[in-house]
Amino acid sequence: MKKISLFILLLVSQLSVFAADEKAMVETVQPSNPSLGLTQTEMLIVILLLFLVVLVFVSVTLLNAFKVMYQEQLNPTPYLEPLKTKPLNYDDWLKDQKKGTSIWEKLLSLKPMAQEKELEIDHAYDGIKELNNPVPAWFNYLFFGTMIIAFAYLFYYHIGGYGDLQDQEYENEMAQAKIEKAAYLQKSANAIDETTVKVDNTEAVLAEGKNIFDGNCKVCHGDKGQGIIGPNLTDEFWIHGGGINNVFKTIKYGVPEKGMISWEKNLSPKQISAVANFILSLAGTNPAGAKAAQGEKYEEKNPQDNAMKEPADSLKANATERK
Secondary structure: OHHHHHHHHHHHHHHHHHHHHHHHHOOOOOOOOOEOOEOHHHHHHHHHHHHHHHHHHHHHHHHHHHHHHHHHHHOOOOOOOOOOOOOOOHHHHHHHOOOOOOHHHHHHOOOOHHHHHHHEEEEEEOOEEEEOOOOOHHHHHHHHHHHHHHHHHHHHHHHOOOOOOHHHHHHHHHHHHHHHHHHHHHHHHHHOOOOOOOEOOOHHHHHHHHHHHHHHOHHHHOOOOOOOOOOOOOOOEEOOOOHHHHHHHHHHHOEHHHOEOOOOOOOOHHHHHHHHHHHHHOOOOOOOOOOOOOOEEOOOOOHHHHEOOOOOOHHHHHHHHHO
16 A cells, blocks of 8 residues: 555656646747647646546555455455255145146146146057147137127027118118218308319209399390390300300409409309309300300310219229129
């Protein structure tokens, strides 16, 4: 311990002498670029201090180890022979185990090794004997449970007729889908605009459009669309463009500079769509006393692009493909 203390004091004194020499050399030697905000001398001092701390830690650890070794030499620990215990055989081990059958053993119908002789079947092959292991209880419960469920299903759906079979469920779902579709169309009817309107030639739509036309439009366009004050609606010529989108837009916003009012506030989008479809249905009727053509001839690229398509029945479609 005294030698270690003297070594530490000598190292500290050498560090102080080295620091004094470095301080004297600062005036003649130009310092290098600082690293981490420290000069080269300061960095060297920090490294030496870290080395000193590590050296002190190692010295203390070695000192404690030497103390333990010295105490062991003065008072050696007596040697104690290990206790000799009798080896435990399998039968004794079984006796020490918990008595009774566990839930796991009951569920899997497991038998203890002590009953192995009782489970042997009276035949052997090449010294190999077979044990009479029964089917686990859980498997029997599952098997008989599925049989009970199968009989209950047969009685409920096929014998008693209390439940709907697959074909009846399909018909019920299709009927429900029609109800939901009608509710959706009714709800979304007022969301139609000039970009989403579709051609719809169903009787209900055309009848509604005719009633609206007779009540609001025939004063200017005639009862058959032949044109009076307004232009003829039965020919192929249109002033503001033909087709369902342009006709809907013209009815919705009107043409104020020519005397046609905007019907956006008087008619709902569904009603505007209906009267627009009715007007398109007048094409080619050639009524008597029709007004001369006005505007430019309108040719739609593909009128079916704006046609309203009904969703096809998947089962009928598959049957048609098979044919």
